[in-house]
Amino acid sequence: MTVLHAFGVDGPARRLAGGQGTSWAAGEVVLKPDGGALHEWLADAFADVTCDGFRLAAPVRTRDGAWGLQGWSAMRWVQGAEPDYSAVSTWQEILTAGRAFHRAVARLRRPAFLDTRRDWWAQADRAAWAERAIRFVPEFTALARRLEEALQPLGPPQLVHADLTKNVLFDPGLPPAIIDISPYWRPPAYAEAIVVADALCWHDAPSSLWRTVDVSAAAVARALLFRMATTNERVLSGDQGADLQDEARRYDLAAAAIGL
Template structure:
């Protein structure tokens, strides 16, 4: 079994026509072939998404839904598949982009509001899951010195954001656009949190990495507390990576970006 390239047997199993082509973006592990996108098996997450999303009505968005193999399996030789959707990443410097991403996310969250809480969330131990728990005070975290003071400021701005449900908490790079079609939601990163938190992550990313205007949160109706919680989540994710020995992190630069975003929302 190779995680580097889906084999011809895997392609046949999912009915993928034509050669596989590696896709850019994300973690660089996805391949497009015919009408499907293949990536290393998502385990319980992928199977749950496939079962739960079968009855989701897509109003105002399209969905890169999980696809079964021809024999009904959700994974084959370590690979899973989703439906390929038309579209491309937007121009993040264009004024309409952020409201359109937020609108797509809100439509998605309305559509999945009836779904129950998936049990696999409790077993996740990746950087993002641990950082999310830290952002919601479900575990303690020791921030590196570059982040510590800002973390305390953000924690002082946290307020309740409403009831939790299934949310996609990484929408920024995972909404594609195509002329004449609703936006497409891909690569769902599921969390059980209030929907404004997912909005906050989009705004936080926009402020930190895409030079969005400081007025974005207010103009889009995203509460300061949601952006603060999201910044704490993103900062805690970087912190997890640093503490685990992960390389390639410019901690000072990221601290500067998080502080700039916090200042933009008045913190």
């Protein structure tokens, strides 16, 4: 209750579904653990961002003016729900919201804390851009080589949200709400391609989706390499939750959809 009170909330909290299952909603506030440098940077960097074609959840200070307390940070609750991922139009709408977001944040400077990240996703991202060596498990080795052969430059980097797939909420009459920003310093085409890769791998999207939404095969190849490298990082760290055979099959089907 101390944390809730500090953020101006006096009611009960409820755990939110989705994500990593560590977020709680209380009143008009969503609380998350370990915001740290990311949350403080978001709060400062996005203060002057103009939301044109999308909504953002505003960071919330404590009553004392701090951005966090006892390992918790807070954001305003935004109205909206996940869309129907079985509809091709949903993927276009997610990408449209993402493109509006990336236009709005194009002027932001590269955040220094990106260099200190060592989580699975950050390490996999560096591997996908050949900034660090990676040894793929046997299930992924052959496909990784095929994907690497298809890579091409994707344009200049900027701040991007590289996990849009389940982090765009929709509500009738309101612009899409973009939540849980995962910042990377990469070309926007990469962030868009991750959405397409997710759709092909996990949501039974038609194989022609990348053409429909105008995302290049080279971009999707790099996005698939990133997602595959993330699973690889999990496995090498000792995590046993991945079904390597199933994931290899899904990545291979997605690669075939873009002609690889």
